[in-house]
Amino acid sequence: MGWGPDPQEIIFHLLQHGVEFRVCIRDRLGAEPQPPLVGGYGGLGYRPVGYKPALPDFEAYETLRRHFFLSPRGRAALFAGGIIGRLARMEVHEARACLGPSSEVFSTGVRLWDGRSSMAYWDDALTDEEIDLICGVYEIATGRVNYQLDCEPQTTRVSWWPKPHAFGTSGLNTGWWSPNCEHWFQQRLTAIQNGTAKLIKQAEWKHILKYMKKSREVAEANEKIAAEFLNARLNE
Template sequence: ANIIQNSPPVDSGGGNKPDAAIHAFMARRNEKYKKWVASETLEHRTARLAREAHASKGAAPGKKGARVFVWEEEDDFLIRQPLNRTFAADRWDEFTPAQRHYDSWQNEWDLCTALSPEDNAGDDEDDDDADHGYILRPEPESPALPDIRASLSQGDDPFLDMEDIPYSRFGFTVPGAPAQYQERLRPDFSARSVGDEEWPGLQRPKYAHLPALLAYLSQAQSLENVPRELLDLRQDEADISAQVWSVSVQRKVLNGEALYIIQPCSPDDDPDLHILLSSAATTLEIVRSGWGSSSIQEIVFHLFKRGIEFRLCLRGPLCPQPRPPYFQTGLGVRPSGYKPTSLDYLAYESRRDEFLRSSRGRAARFAGGIVGRLASEGTDDELAARGPSGEIFDNGVRFWDGQSQAAYWDDALTPEEIHLICGVYVVNTGIYSKVC
């Protein structure tokens, strides 16, 4: 089969370039993985090697196992397409062990006869008329809800240390002498600003003037409008002014939006990877906390933990902005008055997790908020923190200042994909364009 040129488009979840042979595809990935090994954490390496050991048994993946892709000939070209668990199990024995390749970094299998053309797994007459398309089949049983408290060890704390927030996020410093301020934010607004409406710290003398700082910050036109003794940015002797930062920070207008571009100063980091943020407070929190001294991944993991929206972009060539990928199916349409069942929830979980395990599914982890939280169980944080997928120039998003010869590129979610992650489906109501 011709697998080199003029091939038809590859499925958007495949992660392959249309003109690539399977051997070239795997060679490119192996080169990328060689660079990743140097910064791989012990925890991730242990988990990855455990996956390799399990995969060496040669069994078809279970319902929570690795993703499966099949390479099939279509009009003299090899096309890489995903299979759901049911079809993967049905077709597993069509391929010999040498024709199955496991990738422990992506936790996925590739099934392709071209890996070992001389092998013959035998013909299965029952498969002649089978439909091997990618469809949704919910699992037969609903998994039990996890016991969050039982899953936490004694040393685990799922919450942030609130004592760090006033300084790291807002730059609050305690005045060295008694002071009175005209401006004060209401107690309930102050509690919401620090992220915990029940935080008792606001009642302690140490934070008596924090509501004053928050009030000044909310209406200040410049730093000079904030009392010097309350804000570290106004103090030459403060750490943020006196110490060398572990990251470089630029502010640029990209795609019409003011964004902060962050990159660690360490020479060991990939010079093309950059974090893009719209929040000045989060940018200063990164600087004050010293994140990024070891790697850019350190910053990524802290932002994941906080559920903050951000981008991990690759600085690359100035190519045209690609079109959004075509999203084939969501969760479907329900008739008016429809009552969801447990089967609907199983179907949602299956379809959502299948997308989150795709190469572009990593983008959901960077969305922050509810989307980022929902994605946390279905994505590999360490893999996501390595950088964008290989599809960014085909269906990603470009951030450009309108004049440079380079741009920042990242994976992007379509509105339909966000709806899928959040479990949104259309219900007929009799009212035009109303969506539930």
């Protein structure tokens, strides 16, 4: 298949290359949607001081993640690009990408509006809690208390995979899922399955994924050129 003109072909190619994009529906403007209400902390929940997961913990996380991906809202993860998109492609069939947003899009999705017309574009959007679940985030007690918050126990967040911000600001993120990304992903997955990987804090993820700063600069330059090209075509 080529890159068009069939929109389905374009969608499939973007998915195969791990590019972040959206497949929206066009409808009346409507009110700004609100994110779904989530009770308390999402992710994989709280763990006690000194918690060190084993392979069964990772497998339990994979099961929860799979259930989410196979839910109506799981489709949105396909279009996220980066690590979210890579994990989604393990479970979500690409044919679901062409089905359009879920029935909740007008109440919990994202509205893309130019600020002038009576119509807008709508698509599903992942919540922070859903992203925490996908990336396998735990909140672990540190054994210390925060004296500024009525001696509330302190916790730290660690995860199996980096969250989008940590991945997005790294040298691995060049706008698509490159062979370098896949090599890193397979190395990390193998280490987890072998029991040699540890849970990592988000600040540590940023250091681990630093790689070459130059690759990120190239990606930003490419994104700028692409935006200029699209704007020129739209204004023809």
